Amino acid sequence: MRCNEIQALLAKRFDQGEELAAGLEAHLTGCAPCRRYASDLAALATGIRELPRPSPSPGLAAAIRHSTGSGATDTSAAWTRPGAVLLVALTTGAVVVVGWLYPVPLRLAAVWETLNGLLGLVDMAQARALLWAPLSLASEQASRLAGRAPDIPQSLLWTLLTALVAFTVVYNGISASVTKHGHNQDRTGEGVDPLSPSH
Amino acid sequence: MTPRSADNSVTPDEAVLIARARTGDTDAFGALVDAYTPRIYAHVYHVVRDRQEAEDVTQEAFVRALRALDRYDPARPFRNWLCRIATNAGLNALRSKRRRGVAIPLDDDEWTARQPTALGPNPSELAERGELATRLDEAVAQLPPRVGILVRLHYTEGFSIREAAESVGLSEGAAKTALCRARRQLRRLMTEGNEP
Numbered sequence: 001m002r003c004n005e006i007q008a009l010l011a012k013r014f015d016q017g018e019e020l021a022a023g024l025e026a027h028l029t030g031c032a033p034c035r036r037y038a039s040d041l042a043a044l045a046t047g048i049r050e051l052p053r054p055s056p057s058p059g060l061a062a063a064i065r066h067s068t069g070s071g072a073t074d075t076s077a078a079w080t081r082p083g084a085v086l087l088v089a090l091t092t093g094a095v096v097v098v099g100w101l102y103p104v105p106l107r108l109a110a111v112w113e114t115l116n117g118l119l120g121l122v123d124m125a126q127a128r129a130l131l132w133a134p135l136s137l138a139s140e141q142a143s144r145l146a147g148r149a150p151d152i153p154q155s156l157l158w159t160l161l162t163a164l165v166a167f168t169v170v171y172n173g174i175s176a177s178v179t180k181h182g183h184n185q186d187r188t189g190e191g192v193d194p195l196s197p198s199h
Numbered sequence: 200m201t202p203r204s205a206d207n208s209v210t211p212d213e214a215v216l217i218a219r220a221r222t223g224d225t226d227a228f229g230a231l232v233d234a235y236t237p238r239i240y241a242h243v244y245h246v247v248r249d250r251q252e253a254e255d256v257t258q259e260a261f262v263r264a265l266r267a268l269d270r271y272d273p274a275r276p277f278r279n280w281l282c283r284i285a286t287n288a289g290l291n292a293l294r295s296k297r298r299r300g301v302a303i304p305l306d307d308d309e310w311t312a313r314q315p316t317a318l319g320p321n322p323s324e325l326a327e328r329g330e331l332a333t334r335l336d337e338a339v340a341q342l343p344p345r346v347g348i349l350v351r352l353h354y355t356e357g358f359s360i361r362e363a364a365e366s367v368g369l370s371e372g373a374a375k376t377a378l379c380r381a382r383r384q385l386r387r388l389m390t391e392g393n394e395p
Contacts, residue, residue: 015378016360040386047335048354048385056240060254061233064261070220070229 001027006034014041094164217277221268228268232261235278238356239285245351246289246344256292260285279358282366286348293344338388339381345369346377350385353378 001009006027028035064070213234219227239260244253264271264284271280339347345367352363353374364374 011379011382015375015382041382043331044335044382044386045354047331048339048350050332051336051339051351051355052332053241053355054244054250054253056236056254056257057250060240060257061236063254064232064236064258065229067258068225068228068232068262068265070225070227070232070265 003031003034006031007037010034010038010041014045090167091164094160213277214273217268217271217273220265221271228265231277235281236261238278239281242282242348242351242356243285243289245340246286246348247292248340252292253289256288257285260288263288276362279362279366282352282358283368286345286367290344335385338385342381342384346381349374349377350381 001023006024009024028038213231216227216230220231236257240253240257243256243260244250247253247256260281264281267284271277339350342350348367349363349369352358352366353360358366360374360378361371364371367374369377
């Protein structure tokens, strides 16, 4: 074979990963230009194989997850959604109202009495003063409020709490559905074929 | 040159994730995002050559992929499909830049419009100094974007010529021609000033 044929074979091997043809090694042994050509290609191959690969910033995958609504890892973002804030506010409000009405303050007072009794047994007056003063104050306040609680049937309160839990479940279901399909409203527009080379 | 070996097939776990993602399972798609973000980012970076823009384009590529997931053919490698989407998103970003007046060659007929810098005195010497890859990186960056992607996908990532061609939207024949020209240009850059 001539040198240009040898070099074409070497190039083909480089481009397409084909094995060296029989007799090519023998030619390379006796031909300095072809040997140099092969050496250049080998250096090129090594260099290309070791081309640097840049790494993304650590938060990129999480940002993409968030933007595609796929298992948001940014929990703070999820909890600052207006709907979530509203839900937390409603739940907190319900707990406060129920606690004010019945029967949490009375139970709190009972718990306080029990703890106070236990501490009295081990004679920890100093600790009691430091640790339980806030609770004592809260308990007194709770007892005072409990005295003002209107007479509302407990069944009604449980009904309200059940309704709140049901609302929470339904709301989360709707949120998940919106998240799953909401990515269609992104900045890249709708109805575009991502596999087409230009748009 | 034998391309770096790469398993482009879809693993059973990945196939399950893709199937779940296609039914709307957002957690499954999230797992695919986690698995492919580094590769797609690196791929896109070599198209746009800007870190911030590469992150934006990577994000856009995943959004597009999610939207087009029902059109993905499970018989074909998911990575190639994703690379194709990312390539298009990257090339679109370059076109946008070009429309804003930034001089960026996009087409393969613009090879001669560039005046690439020679890589250096001697390839083996550069290799010994650990500079060959860096110099080559610069040289590949000077190729037309689509060809640069082809070079990286085929020689660095181990895609077959057919897969690499598919990923950049070229025919296999056109990709072979482009790779041949790229190889000649890179070799010329490596040996420039080094000829007797």
